[in-house]
Amino acid sequence: MITPAPKPARTDERLPLYHRLRDALSAEIATHAWRPGEPIPTEAALAKAHAVSIGTVRKAIDSMVADGRLERFQGKGTFVRRPDFQSSFFRFFRFLDTSGVARVPVSRILKREVAAMPAAVAAAFNLAEGAQAIRFSRLRLIAERPLVLEDIWLPYQRFKPLLKIDTGEFGDLLYPLYEQHCGVMVASAQETLTAEAVSARHARLLELEAGAPVVVIERVALSADRQALEWRQSRGPASEFHYQVEIR
Amino acid sequence: MITPAPKPARTDERLPLYHRLRDALSAEIATHAWRPGEPIPTEAALAKAHAVSIGTVRKAIDSMVADGRLERFQGKGTFVRRPDFQSSFFRFFRFLDTSGVARVPVSRILKREVAAMPAAVAAAFNLAEGAQAIRFSRLRLIAERPLVLEDIWLPYQRFKPLLKIDTGEFGDLLYPLYEQHCGVMVASAQETLTAEAVSARHARLLELEAGAPVVVIERVALSADRQALEWRQSRGPASEFHYQVEIR
DNA sequence: AAGTGGTCTAGACCACAGG
DNA sequence: CTGTGGTCTAGACCACTTT
Incomplete structure (x- = not known):
């Protein structure tokens, strides 16, 4: 195994929900569970899975879109951006x-x-x-x-x-x-x-x-x-x- | 008068509310109605004045903060950023x-x-x-x-x-x-x-x-x-x- | 205590993509 | 037609600043 352990869990209580959620989504990308070019689960699914409202999911995704880690396409889904x-x-x-x-x-x-x-x-x-x-x-x-x-x-x-x-x-x-x-x-x-x-x-x-x-x-x-x-x-x-x- | 007319109104129907609101706020800054370093009206006041929900105001302000035209300070207010x-x-x-x-x-x-x-x-x-x-x-x-x-x-x-x-x-x-x-x-x-x-x-x-x-x-x-x-x-x-x- | 922005929710409706 | 993200609302509660 070349790559060492991905990273400590870092749930970091007392951080805002959308912040923790963003970390969680980032981890999915970092561990290659979600690969570049592929869609991530829908906002509704993420909201349910993490037991937060859809607005909070959107806020987490917003920030990841802002710094270029995800791409959104209306009607299609949200995708892991392939760095170019x-x-x-x-x-x-x-x-x-x-x-x-x-x-x-x-x-x-x-x-x-x-x-x-x-x-x-x-x-x-x-x-x-x-x-x-x-x-x-x-x-x-x-x-x-x-x-x-x-x-x-x-x-x-x-x-x-x-x-x-x-x-x-x-x-x-x-x-x-x-x-x-x-x-x-x-x-x-x-x-x-x-x-x-x-x-x-x-x-x-x-x-x-x-x-x-x-x-x-x-x-x-x-x-x-x-x-x-x-x-x-x-x-x-x-x-x-x-x-x-x-x-x- | 040195400066020519500021700009056409550009209300541009059919644009999202938060987008039009952002344009309106930008205009206040452009015409120097709101000057750098000064606070803009509170989110609640803007929501009432423009007859939109506070969430929409926040979204408009969010984008202006993102590209450096406004600054927010919790508990104090939102301020026109002085370009440095x-x-x-x-x-x-x-x-x-x-x-x-x-x-x-x-x-x-x-x-x-x-x-x-x-x-x-x-x-x-x-x-x-x-x-x-x-x-x-x-x-x-x-x-x-x-x-x-x-x-x-x-x-x-x-x-x-x-x-x-x-x-x-x-x-x-x-x-x-x-x-x-x-x-x-x-x-x-x-x-x-x-x-x-x-x-x-x-x-x-x-x-x-x-x-x-x-x-x-x-x-x-x-x-x-x-x-x-x-x-x-x-x-x-x-x-x-x-x-x-x-x-x- | 009063006023500000910050977080979070639950839901409605719209616009677009694809079967 | 169904499912996706996009917009918008109305309100609750929290954290911080100022009086």
Whole structure:
């Protein structure tokens, strides 16, 4: 068994009903009892099962819809939202072809190795510096043009099944691979954005001029119970980057 | 009168009650009938005044709280939120002193001129290229160290009162000045983030090495009725920049 | 004690999806 | 037609703030 015990029960008396109910529903998702893309029980059923009024169920679901864990469709039901990291990616870079349509970048694994984690990476996993890890170097391209260079670190034990697969058969997305071969599912991610002048090595791989500005995205991918699964640093030319925020 | 007619009534029959109520409440804020920092009528009073149930009022207020236009305090009341653009700024740059405490940057107006808008700026105001404008160049510093260089454009007519004030008396924040002398209130802003290699001129002002990476924030500040008030481009060293996002 | 928002209920009716 | 979520109501009681 790879995954440890899901989490302590945390019924937490004296919290509002809708709050406890929300925790209960979250747990169903976290333990994969309810899987992404599938409908959860109807509001009436949940109200009966948890012995609360339907209004309380709605309030619990409301908050989960608000932060993107559920989706509602009138007349159809309420569904566990499938996290779409593709779209997160497009939030940062404009990967558009000449006709203005978004395209999925092609992935090329440049290197796969077993290595010792540097301190910054180990910290994300709550491990000691030097912990054994699997490391990928990956280039993502659109129309043969390199757009993002990625440095990916995974804890060895949980991800060692990946060492048996030929990197040429990895496909363009890693998360489905993690799910299929390592039994872990990425549920959310935390990203930090910075920018820097490109290093000589990165410039060569990204086909940029020396010293050109690159955007750096550091991502820690988390499981539903918020364990760190993957540490990733992505670099792309600043010229391709744009990001919008609304401030109130 | 500087501001044009606020907006058409838009009662829009057949919309949900709470939706129409939300529009009505928004209008009270937009027309400054309810001012930032002040409490709005109690839920019971609003329910009576609009002839709806208190639950419907709560739902309308819920959504306005969710997107940051109102704030609720149990036992005290519901208040119009005062937009805090200071904090938006800190979201992007870490302006911390040695003790780790956030500090308000000091502002220095480098230049004030009347100029013709370039196309990119005019577009934000929905004006023709070459429209008359007031332009500021401003440097913001912390501990004598330049951190952000700003290029600010304002439509001439509405902001010409600013030309009469000595720039030395501008203070560190512009928005209060706009409110005080031009009768306009910034209610929200849209920002776009990019990065670039610093130009020779900017490098000199920001005291950076030639070609160093800088983060560029382009901001359009909007009034409550979403008219563009100000166009601003801010540049700061990428090394001081960091931004975090949570993805689900 | 009086007044505010916060939680919770039980039910009615509407709008939409799908057999 | 049945079942789903979406809207709306009227009221009870609780928790917090202020007088």
